[in-house]
Amino acid sequence: MVRPFEELVVEHGPVVWRVCRALLGPDDAEDAWSETFVSALRAYPDLRSESNVRGWLVTIAHHKVVDQARRTNRAPRPSGDLPDIPTWDHQHDDGVELRTALEALPTKQRGAVAYRYLADLSYFDIGVLLQSSEAAARRSAADGIANLRKTYLKGAPR
Amino acid sequence: MITGTVTDGQVIADLTATCTAPDGAGEMEALRSRLAGRADDEGLLDVAYRIVDSPIGPLLVAVTPQGLVRVAFELEDHETVLARLATSISPRVLRSGRRTDAVARQLDEYFSGRRRRFDLTVDLQLVRGFRRAVISHLSDISFGATESYAAVARAIGNPAAVRAVGSACSHNPVPVVVPCHRVVRSDGTIGQYLGGAEAKVALLALEAAPPDRGMPGG
Incomplete structure (x- = not known):
């Protein structure tokens, strides 16, 4: 039996949202989320294996995030690059410090942190997305968390 | 100097919380x-x-x-x-x-008793052949009326196929809208229904005495 597409949206929609939201501002994140699921819906009847649907969706989301950032910034970028400066809605958010810290991360670290900790992808898959090796992806995620911890501590003493 | 009270785990937990929509479900x-x-x-x-x-x-x-x-x-x-x-x-x-x-x-x-006939296009792609002929006939049975399985078999020109008519009705992909509930046994008992006998009784009762018989004017 084939799974109705709606089940994929319900199951993986929140993960894709978190990834889009970590890498883009709120409006761009909404557009990237929609674009991701419209593309997935178009390709779904031809999807061979349903073994790693989350990885498949996050991969599509990665490309949509890159496209969206390119559209918003208008400046042409080499493909595979994540946006440099997402525009957070600082005024209405509680997690401002953490977001500011996330913004400040180098793009590979930010991507690695989002794909590892928000999307739960393997380092091998993250390496493919970020066009680096599995070991480099692992390092980027660890460095990213270490950097976040440092800036986060500075911004929010407790 | 600030001591390291924030762990990696906390940073990751906060990150997950921060990157969720403010109004998760509504968003x-x-x-x-x-x-x-x-x-x-x-x-x-x-x-x-x-x-x-x-x-x-x-x-x-x-x-x-x-x-x-x-x-x-x-x-x-x-x-x-x-x-x-x-x-x-x-x-x-x-x-x-x-x-x-x-x-x-x-x-x-x-x-709510304000409609006696559905004005909808029905897609019968899920039924073929004999069953489709039966299902297609059912829409001719009007609101409040009933017909026996035998009468339906005669109406579609296959009077011996009473059981097959029963089977076709129980495989109706669009019940309620295509009224298989209006087909009952010749002895007056209601017969089987995909939604359960109670549902069939309720639909027949609804049609015998609609809750709001006064149709809106115009």
Whole structure:
């Protein structure tokens, strides 16, 4: 039996949202989320294996995030690059410090942190997305968390 | 100097919390609704569905671009029904209010006694051959009337096929809208029903004495 597409949206929609939201501002994140699921819906009847649907969706989301950032910034970028400066809605958010810290991360670290900790992808898959090796992806995620911890501590003493 | 009271685990937990929508459920609902709209606009919505509340329990209604393809009772298990539709029609199945509005509205009117005849295009792609001939005949049985399985068999020119008519009725993909509940046994007992005997009794009672008999003027 084939799974109705709606089940994929319900199951993986929140993960894709978190990834889009970590890498883009709120409006761009909404557009990237929609674009991701419209593309997935178009390709779904031809999807061979349903073994790693989350990885498949996050991969599509990665490309949509890159496209969206390119559209918003208008400046042409080499493909595979994540946006440099997402525009957070600082005024209405509680997690401002953490977001500011996330913004400040180098793009590979930010991507690695989002794909590892928000999307739960393997380092091998993250390496493919970020066009680096599995070991480099692992390092980027660890460095990213270490950097976040440092800036986060500075911004929010407790 | 600040000591390291924040652990990696806390940073990760805060990150997950921060990157969730402020109003998680509502935001996701809005995104889903927008997705269904876009899918429809781009011709990617092969099967649109929604659940309609009714006096005989929640009904799943599914619509293709050709028309209403399925009405399913809770007894049939809606999840299983959707998986079958995904397998036999298309996996491009999404919940959509827009595409199912007309069906939902007409069902509401029917159950509140304000509608006697459904004005909907029905997609009978799930039934073929003899069964399809039976299902097609059922819409000729008018609101409040009943017909026996034997009479239906005669009407479609196959008087010996009484059992097969019964079987066709129990496989009606669009019950309520295509009124298989109006087909009863020759001895007057009500016979079987996919939604359960109680549902069939309730539908026949509703049609015998609609809750609001005064039709709105005009």
